[in-house]
Amino acid sequence: MLDAPPRPLVEVTDLKMHFPIHTGVFRRHTGDVKAVDGVSFSILPGETLGLVGESGCGKSTVGRAMLRLYEPTAGRVVIDGDDVASLSPEALRKKRPTMQMVFQDPQASLNPRMTLARIIGEPLDEHTAWPKAKKLERVYELMDAVGLNRRFANRYPHEFSGGQRQRIGIARALALNPRFIVCDEPIAALDVSIQAQVVNLLEDLQEKLGLTYLFISHDLSMVRHIADRVAVMYLGRIAELSPRDALYARPLHPYAEALLSAVNEPDPVRAATRRRIILKGDVPSPANPPVGCNFCTRCPRVFGRCRVEKPPLQEVEPGRFVACHLFDNTAAGRTGASEVPEHNQQGVTQ
Amino acid sequence: MAERAAPVLEVKGLRTIFRTRGGEVHAVNDVSFHLNRGEVLGVVGESGSGKSVTMMSLIGLLPAPPAENRGGEVLLGGRDLLKLDTRALQEVRGARVGFVFQDPMTSLNPVFTLGDQLMEPLRKHMGMDRTAAANRAVELLELVGIPDARRRLKAYPHQFSGGMRQRVMIAIALACDPDVLIADEPTTALDVTIQAQILELVKELRHKLGMAIIWITHDLGVIAGIADRVLVMYGGQVVEQAPVRELFANPQHPYTRALLRTIPAISGPREGRLKVIQGQPPILMAPPAACPFRARCDYRHDRCDRENPLRRAVDGRPVGQGHDVACHWTAPAPVAEVIHA
Missing domain, CATH: 3.40.50.300 (P-loop containing nucleotide triphosphate hydrolases)
Incomplete structure (x- = not known):
């Protein structure tokens, strides 16, 4: 299904990012934090893929490993025809203009000693040999595009509010006309009224410039608003990857179901009648994940097989991918899947 | 009413x-x-x-x-x-009046055990002795859903996850x-x-x-x-x-x-901008x-x-x-x- 037209712009295959743990006096390598443990997905040109999950699930690490801000342990990351994960340093540098990132914390990701014009123009200094005047013209153009007044070009980041700083970060990411942008929790640090401004800007820019986004967030309502398809991660693996409407209307993976049911709806009438699945306990450590399914320690529908065998991510309905034994593609599994809505859910308190 | x-x-x-x-x-x-x-x-x-x-x-x-x-x-x-x-x-x-703060990571003192921090208000405000305070502390931890409460009294905040720490903060506020x-x-x-x-x-x-x-x-x-x-x-x-x-x-x-x-919204029709x-x-x-x-x-x-x-x-x-x-x-x-x- 991946080679069906149109061709994806981004194809991630079995991406792994393990961070070694060194202990003792001799700093021996005694284990790995498996932050990302075999993640595969693709993103079509002009599409927004939402990547959701709780803190520590590895969603930000996926974004960073994809752009080689970390050296991935294994896997392929093909962006616009090149495998970013295996490019030589020089080739990677040439590749950078096509793929950019917007960071979570606009406070920390902008150099406080650089003016706005220098921050936004820095990628141009690095990757182009343009004359000064042309660069400044481009900086002004970018400031217009993200809604920053040109008069602010010589000011410093601390003079701006959180929402405006995020606009600076976005302008910088756009400087080299990228095709693909990883948005790593771009609104998490902002107030609700400001979040909407930044999200609208990202949507406008996508429409105008044909950008492709990986939108990493823990805010499920906002992801529903902006994404075309959504991948739900849990402990370093994708639990479910589905088109947005299908996922929010009827999540298949028990974790996706619990996660969506936990979202607080701003409607007291619905809040009073909704069934919430309250998961017990905490997420296990990624240094020591469970033997079987990563979710087996908290899953309300766990059964024997889950504790011994990791379920692979497979297509269970057209366009919907789920990593769960309940939805096994074999004949036996299929009958199991059709019974799912009737399954008794432990852990349902309301 | x-x-x-x-x-x-x-x-x-x-x-x-x-x-x-x-x-x-x-x-x-x-x-x-x-x-x-x-x-x-x-x-x-x-x-x-x-x-x-x-x-x-x-x-x-x-x-x-x-x-x-x-x-x-x-x-x-x-x-x-x-x-x-x-x-x-x-x-x-x-x-x-009990107060629970936003950040459970920073509002507990890292160098005292949970037991110390839970028992402090009990001994100070309720005049309990160590044993009574410890018993009440166990009761409070159980109330906020922390399993194996008696053993956890000797634990330090860093040994707890964010959700557990917030439960402890609530227990302290309720003490x-x-x-x-x-x-x-x-x-x-x-x-x-x-x-x-x-x-x-x-x-x-x-x-x-x-x-x-x-x-x-x-x-x-x-x-x-x-x-x-x-x-x-x-x-x-x-x-x-x-x-x-x-x-x-x-x-x-x-x-x-x-x-x-x-x-x-998380449900219903999707809004435009x-x-x-x-x-x-x-x-x-x-x-x-x-x-x-x-x-x-x-x-x-x-x-x-x-x-x-x-x-x-x-x-x-x-x-x-x-x-x-x-x-x-x-x-x-x-x-x-x-x-x-």
């Missing part, structure tokens, strides 16, 4: 300022509200709206200077907390059976599934212990799920106050209305002489520039008892289908 039972806590005309190098910042401006027994009062607003400062100033948690009280009354059990000395206030804080629990964004730093656990826990505890809760948050979703009544704050003042269903079905203040439309509120909340260097929201308001007219609107009743009941709003503009009647019960 609200009229009959005497409120646990009553705040009248509270004003607090901060002395800064740039002058006085008027953070709390004539805030009045009451809290009934067993009630959850939600307080919403953006950062800088004065919601946390209001609640901290009423139990003397703000460092003075720079904070300074400029009038008002805070009545708890017949006493005005603003008139108490530090010592008496300390007693009130531990024993009658002396307070009449009022003030929770300042207690679930903001937590993940959604853990947030759901804590919300369930608080709802359960409220029924079990019958205490009154003030729940400060910027998350309208949380408010919808937990609050009975809501105060909307802006510019250090209460701009709207209503029972929770009424507020969501029939919001009156332009700020409340805009706030409700900036958040995307999100509604935005342009600009920033104000920093008030003088007591507000005009409506603090006017610069960002879609319905601004001359009067808003001249006169800070007083709270007025929306549903005919006295201000503070039913639905009231501080705005010169009158919102049109809601569409019939959105009114529930």
